[in-house]
Amino acid sequence: xxxxxxxxxxxxxxxxxxxxxxxxxxxxxxxxxxxxxxxxxxxxxxxxxxxxxxxxxxxxxxxxxxxxxxxxxxxxxxxxxxxxxxxxxxxxxxxxxxxxxxxxxxxxxxxxxxxxxxxxxxxxxxxxxxxxxxxxxxxxxxxxxxxxxxxxxxxxxxxxxxxxxxxxxxxxxxxxxxxxxxxxxxxxxxxxxxxxxxxxxxxxxxxxxxxxxxxxxxxxxxxxxxxxxxxxxxxxxxxxxxxxxxxxxxxxxxxxxxxxxxxxxxxxxxxxxxxxxxxxxxxxxxxxxxxxxxxxxxxxxxxxxxxxxxxxxxxxxxxxxxxxxxxxxxxxxxxxxxxxxxxxxxxxxxxxxxxxxxxxxxxxxxxxxxxxxxxxxxxxxxx
Numbered sequence: 400x401x402x403x404x405x406x407x408x409x410x411x412x413x414x415x416x417x418x419x420x421x422x423x424x425x426x427x428x429x430x431x432x433x434x435x436x437x438x439x440x441x442x443x444x445x446x447x448x449x450x451x452x453x454x455x456x457x458x459x460x461x462x463x464x465x466x467x468x469x470x471x472x473x474x475x476x477x478x479x480x481x482x483x484x485x486x487x488x489x490x491x492x493x494x495x496x497x498x499x500x501x502x503x504x505x506x507x508x509x510x511x512x513x514x515x516x517x518x519x520x521x522x523x524x525x526x527x528x529x530x531x532x533x534x535x536x537x538x539x540x541x542x543x544x545x546x547x548x549x550x551x552x553x554x555x556x557x558x559x560x561x562x563x564x565x566x567x568x569x570x571x572x573x574x575x576x577x578x579x580x581x582x583x584x585x586x587x588x589x590x591x592x593x594x595x596x597x598x599x600x601x602x603x604x605x606x607x608x609x610x611x612x613x614x615x616x617x618x619x620x621x622x623x624x625x626x627x628x629x630x631x632x633x634x635x636x637x638x639x640x641x642x643x644x645x646x647x648x649x650x651x652x653x654x655x656x657x658x659x660x661x662x663x664x665x666x667x668x669x670x671x672x673x674x675x676x677x678x679x680x681x682x683x684x685x686x687x688x689x690x691x692x693x694x695x696x697x698x699x700x701x702x703x704x705x706x707x708x709x710x711x712x713x714x715x716x717x718x719x720x721x722x723x724x725x726x727x728x729x730x731x732x733x734x735x736x737x738x739x740x741x742x743x744x745x746x747x748x749x750x751x752x753x754x755x756x757x758x759x760x761x762x763x764x765x766x767x768x769x770x771x772x773x774x775x776x777x778x779x780x781x782x
Contacts, residue, residue, distance in 0.1 A: 432762070437499065
């Protein structure tokens with residue numbers, strides 16, 4: 400089969416969408432399919448690969464290093480007329496994503512979309528809550544232009560169906576449990592953070608931005624520090640809120656963006672992962688924390704609701720309970736024996752999540768769309 404994946408973000412950009420799309424791409428290639436990746440040109444791109452179509456893009460405001468694709472309907476139509484895919488997958492709702500759906504409709508190519516970002520929650524985090532309804536209607540119009548909308552959790556599947564989204568299909572996520580493993584714990588790295596073997600490394604991994612609800616993590620850590628003065632707060636990632644956070648909290652350790660083996664070492668060298676975000680569609684870092692054997696405190700939705708048992712793998716806190724988030728941080732941070740007892744359970748929670756299975760399910764969905772054109776038939780294979 401020949402497929403085409405369209406995305407406005409892709410590694411070396413670091414975010415959940417980019418890494419998820421890369422994983423899907425690698426999975427399809429590993430299953431022997433011909434595949435074209437469509438994405439915006441990045442500043443460090445060299446010669447164009449024959450299996451990649453680079454289109455014009457522009458910098459994303461407030462997010463240095465990230466770009467979005469500009470409209471490209473004609474370019475996509477020319478490309479897909481010359482090398483027609485059996486089905487396409489559109490991962491992002493930006494101008495390039497809209498162009499891809501428009502071109503697919505005109506050419507009669509089946510298309511699926513991925514629901515990766517809760518823009519309706521983001522506008523609230525950036526001070527415009529009155530735009531939430533508009534954002535949801537905009538996303539519904541986009542995704543209903545495809546034969547299926549792929550989501551990672553049952554919770555999100557139910558929410559979108561009730562909000563009028565059509566043909567919502569659950570495609571679970573996975574994590575490489577060998578890449579993320581407790582064995583990557585690095586005493587030298589911890590020493591660089593100013594920690595000895597018995598000290599407490601509280602870690603945050605992700606975008607450092609307003610939508611991640613980071614002031615709550617700071618409050619929780621400061622309360623924990625009262626009873627664990629040996630604790631250090633380690634931040635892995637970057638974003639528009641980093642500069643102010645670093646200026647206001649000079650004792651925090653900021654490691655910047657980490658990738659691959661380095662990211663695995665940072666995760667495994669932590670003792671407690673704080674994830675205060677309420678705006679995720681999933682939260683890939685939740686899987687990476689569990690695979691690394693690091694208990695977490697997170698709100699009970701997305702990946703946490705799918706995989707985390709409160710008191711077994713960390714704490715799953717009710718979404719409106721900031722006090723409960725802080726209390727859970729104190730409870731787990733103060734009890735070394737409890738966290739140690741949770742390590743094996745964390746690994747067991749994600750042991751069955753295999754990237755190869757996700758690739759198989761994704762392939763089956765696209766294949767059935769290409770052969771039948773029926774979203775109901777396609778969804779029945781996966782959801």
